Amino acid sequence: MIHQTIAAAAPATLERVAQERTFKTHDGTEIFYRCWPALGPTPKGAILLFHRGHEHGGRMAHLVDELAMPDHAFYAWDARGNGRSAGERGYAPSFAALVRDIDCLVREIGRDGFGQHDIALIAQSFGAVLAAAWVHDYAPDIRALVVASPAFSVKLYVPFAKEGIALWQKLKGRFFVNSYVKAKFLTHDAERIASFDADPLITRPIASNILVELYDHAARIVADARAITVPTQLLISGSDWVVRHAPQHEFFVNLGSSAKERHVLPGFFHDTLGERDRKQALDLIRPFLEKQFAAPEKTIDLTSADRVGYTRDEAEKLASPLALLSPKGLYWAMSRASIRIGAWLSSGMKTGIATGFDSGSTLDYVYENEARGTGFIGRMIDRTFLDAIGWRGIRQRKLHLEELIGNAVASLKAGGRPVHMLDIAAGHGRYVLDAVAKCAEPPASVRLQDYSELNVGLGSKLIAERNLPTSVTFHRADAFDAKMLAGLRPAPDLAIVSGLYELFADNTMISRSLGGLASAMQPGSLLIYTNQPWHPQLEMIARSLTSHRGGQAWVMRRRTQGEMDQLVTAAGFEKIDQRIDQWGIFTVSVARRV
Structure with missing residues (x-):
């Protein structure tokens, strides 16, 4: 059920009035979001706003009026564990759970009559990685994706911080890391700096599991960005203290979209859409979105990807034999030999060798998930096999x-x-x-x-x-x-x-x-x-x-x-x-x- 209230009485100006709503996401967590209905009688579409890490949808609200797209409805959520949404502060069960939350949000606004093809996304920083992951993993038929300063690689200034967080989590379990970033390194806008410092809904901590998984999923999305075929615009802050530029450029080069744009904004800090001179960014976003809503790019036909697609090239490369005495050839020969030796003791490996590792028999063994083999060593090898x-x-x-x-x-x-x-x-x-x-x-x-x-x-x-x-x-x-x-x-x-x-x-x-x-x-x-x-x-x-x-x-x-x-x-x-x-x-x- 949608719960909503009117946030404020309609002002005398044409400023949009936000409706405040909640919905239950896939695991029952209550997600808070704001909705700004289109001003015209027939909406031209819906634009979803996804905030950066530690923040909430209220800090994206200024974009609704500043983008000057009155015929489009706008939506901005507070990600779980942030702002006014439920959940432990800074925590989610997994990165994938947050991505699925986006899918649930899109289904939620479908109640307002917006299907996937009526939707475009604008996302920033951590929210941009979530949005890109949703587009990659769920392949929605949306109009466009705009990502600003995506946090594909966060600058952790302490040496080996990423490896240290992963190791400590493995040893001690989940813990929280507080954001060290000061508002003055996010934007040159004095008003934004002051509001950030005074905002009681800013969530400083972030759970270690989300930090670790962010790096893993970001690397996956960047490397496999050719799977993203929706029109995509990338905005890069030229003087970003928070995230690295190189993966952003790699993401753009790898994008499979037929319509894609990349813009580097000189002097901009990390809060691209909250910068003092953000009009430069908004003047790029507005025509890009208006074009896609008015005359969307034709969907790329992927049904012949088995003949002319990049995954075919990948498979053909993997099928090509290696020179036996090359370093890689020797490495994989040793790998094959170790599996055959392991099959002497491991029941799972033995089943794979006998029937094929993709066979129904091997899969049934994997489903059972019970380590079996000759003696303790055999069961230990089998457990390693089953835990792949x-x-x-x-x-x-x-x-x-x-x-x-x-x-x-x-x-x-x-x-x-x-x-x-x-x-x-x-x-x-x-x-x-x-x-x-x-x-x-x-x-x-x-x-x-x-x-x-x-x-x-x-x-x-x-x-x-x-x-x-x-x-x-x-x-x-x-x-x-x-x-x-x-x-x-x-x-x-x-x-x-x-x-x-x-x-x-x-x-x-x-x-x-x-x-x-x-x-x-x-x-x-x-x-x-x-x-x-x-x-x-x-x-x-x-x-x-x-x-x-x-x-x-x-x-x-x-x-x-x-x-x-x-x-x-x-x-x-x-x-x-x-x-x-x-x-x-x-x-x-x-x-x-x-």
Whole structure:
């Protein structure tokens, strides 16, 4: 429910009047935000403002009038743990939780009639990194993104401060670091300096986990900025005492946007949008946004990225063999040898060697998450194997699948559907069966499929062990057989594709599979699909691990979230929800058949 009050009586001038509202975000935390409705009868769009670290949305409020865009609604939140929003001061469970808060805010203002395509973002400093991460990870169809002095790399003047914070957190747990920045190093505006020093809502401390994760996610977003294809404007403060310029320039160069601008503002301190001469910045932002709202750039077609995209180039490079006696060749040869030696003692490594590290058997072992092996050393090696960041991401993906499957079943049941569930490549089916077991009301039928006879046999055994009804079945089938999928009866109300499309680089195969599902599914039916837009260990996987396809090297071509979503949209679905793990590796999305 939206709670709102009018902040003040309407003044005699044309100054905008803020409405004060709150909403509950994904974990129940109450987020405070301000809304300035458009002055005209027909809004041209909505502009969301994201403040810098330690501050709150009230310190962005001046932009509403100064930008002089009266036909656009404005929104400014107080990030959790800041300003008037709930939460421990300066703390969030993770950087990813803050990014998901943005997604929830966008859904919240959808109640005012603004869809993603009606929205542009203006974000500063820490808020700019959050906004860029949301655009990267969730691939929203927004009009434009403006980032001012993004805090991709904070200047910590104490030597090895970043490493020290990470080490101390690992040893002692979460702690807080107070901001050392004085207002006079943020802006030349005397009024802004005085208001900063007197503002009781400024939050000086920031939790160590957010600082550490900020660096990790910022590096990921900068390196993979080609995944960001929305029109983007970057403003760089020329005399910034707080953050480094080099990653900002790297971000711009890497951007995949067809419309992108970079402006360096000489003499500006870090508070770009609160500087004394900020009119220079606003006179750049206004025409950029007005152009995108009036005649937005055509969306870049990503469905052919398997043939002409940067992730194809990346995959081809990883597939190229190394000279055996080169330093890298020797390093990865030793890595492969250590894995084979480890497989003598570790049950997980042994399963990966035998069936492929991308096989249903290996994934089922990862889901179980129980270290097994020969003796204490074997179990210790196996625990190290199971704790690899990729496998941790897989287990988080399972939790997201269970959540979204449960939500989908409940939603379909509420709409009067019996819910016939289908998973076209279920592996052993553990994640689906676990999700179904948690449903308040079970689906009418569950049909699991897989191409591997081994998986079908072990999955059928798992069904028998759980004494599940005859409405739960397992079949051998090809997930890329569009004719078979289109002819399935009963038609699926809920289709699941998990961990499959990530294994195949060819978008033609993916489109064929999605097309078969779309032909079978009635409007209003739901599709749950996964994706892997990023992975920190791509080279290790390609050089050291083998796949289920005849022991070949496991070379993965990443799909950006935008590419995956466009394939789903082209098949006749509309994306309505998404989850992503705290490392930014695996996504789980829900789409509705239209």
